[in-house]
Amino acid sequence: MTFKEKFISTDKKDTRSGFGDALLDMGEHNSRIIGLCADLTGSLKMKSFAEKFPDRFYQVGIAEANMMGIAAGLATGGFIPFVGTFANFATGRVYDQVRQSIAYSNKNVKICASHAGITLGEDGATHQIMEDIGLMRGLPNMTVINPCDYNQTWAATHAIADHSGPVYLRFGRPKVPVFTDPNQEFIIGKAIKLSEGIDVSIFATGHLVWKALKAAEILETKGINPEIINIHTIKPLDVEAVVESAQKTGCVVTAEEHLINGGMGDAISQHLSRHYPVPVEYVAVDDCFGESGKPEELLVKYGLDESAIVEASYRAIERKA
């Protein structure tokens, strides 16, 4: 079966809706779940939760620092707060609050961040955070998750409710192909191998998992057989899966909607450099801010599309010898 036949998407949905729909679903079954939002209820798809469970939803206004502290207090009192805002405001704006009141204090707070990365689009670089994975994975106690489509975001949202401890859940704005199993089991820290291959390991996260699959279609026509692995959990990283695949293929491409600095590629390289050094090529943004534009245009301009993954694969394979 070719890649084209194996991975089919008949539908497009935004990952943020996967979060919002899951939150609503969990609200029915778990009365300890609380929603908090800083004036972005519609954008975060938290409206249905807020309407259905008004007693368990707090609109805090445009005050993200306060929201993080309140969440830490609610968690101390035994609740499971899900705070929602844009990725930029959930990390960079409130880094010290997240660091002291949530991560260092090890509070069971779920930081749910939409509009992450460059596919936020037209709003431009002020809102397109591509440093957030680095910021969050730098915090001890913090789990960092970046699901790839609607179904996986739905599953991840459920999984983090059952996990004890602070979590950063990163998702996005645009409608993207839905291709993972709606009934998938989401295991935090367990990478998912989407295809077996021998020539190059492509580790992708978030929206770029689909792009990696599109790249694989192209590589296949050139006689290259890539292994595609979905790294939905960046921290803790599934180091076993990373090393095992690198041992098999001998070279690696990482793909993420983030800066090279601090991203998933950094996490993977850090591990490989110590345990199994192989050539690594990065599909990520190289130390610059984004700009306004349509998501698809931006992915092309900033080298985050399938052709960038194909090119990176060629480079990685060439460096093997």
Added chain:
Amino acid sequence: MANIAELKMIATQVRRDILRMVHSVQSGHPGGSLGCTEFFVALYYELMNYSSKEFRMEGKKEDVFFLSNGHISPVWYSVLARRGFFNIDELKTFRKINSRLQGHPATAEGIPGVRVSSGSLGQGMSVAIGMALAKQLDNDPGIVYSLHGDGEMEEGQIWEAAMFAPARKVDNLISVVDFNGQQIDGPVNEVMPLGNLKAKFEAFDWNVLEMNGNDMEEVLKTMQYARTQTGKGKPIFIIMKTEMGYGVDFMTGTHKWHGVAPNDEQLEDALSQLPETLGDY
């Protein structure tokens, strides 16, 4: 009503603990700790309902306290130890390596009595609000207390929290500011004047009270009154006037002792003004 003389005696011992702790490690913040001693003794010996035998993070059916200006940890640690949250001998480990008594309060080592890490200023009121909301959701009658520095009022997050609490009727919250008029770089009035803090909090729709924080009787009376004002739709804010360094003549009323430990002679001088009452650790 508590025996005021007894509480004052306890406060004297707590002040000795504070001085000996910061002297032993030659670091820490004695000034604010000494200024807030009456408040902590009143809170933990008289006002709050809690169990110190078995510390429970969630604080169900208990009153809970959050220290937002975490640098005055010495007074808190002393009172927690004296009230039985942990052994008073542990005070010897303050700020030393492998200790549960971190320079600023932290939960990582599991010290009983501490529910959130604090030190980076401005965060504790939000956390206290979160805990107060948790109690409202659980129909838990417990009251949530928080303490803040006056310099801390300069942090923006305080005002986010100050806006939220009345708007959402967080009326099981009593936030107290240690108004000693001093901060690291000098008098608050010079560094960044707060203006009319009472009027500001009243304008935000808090129920604002004032008290002299170094007068044990007044602290008790005001705090007991504050408690009767909970559950009436408004959060309560208490402006607690204190003198930094209170109880030691040469440390009183100056910002010089904000974050400086006494040397051997200064310790001796200070302790001579504070007779041992409950036994040193």
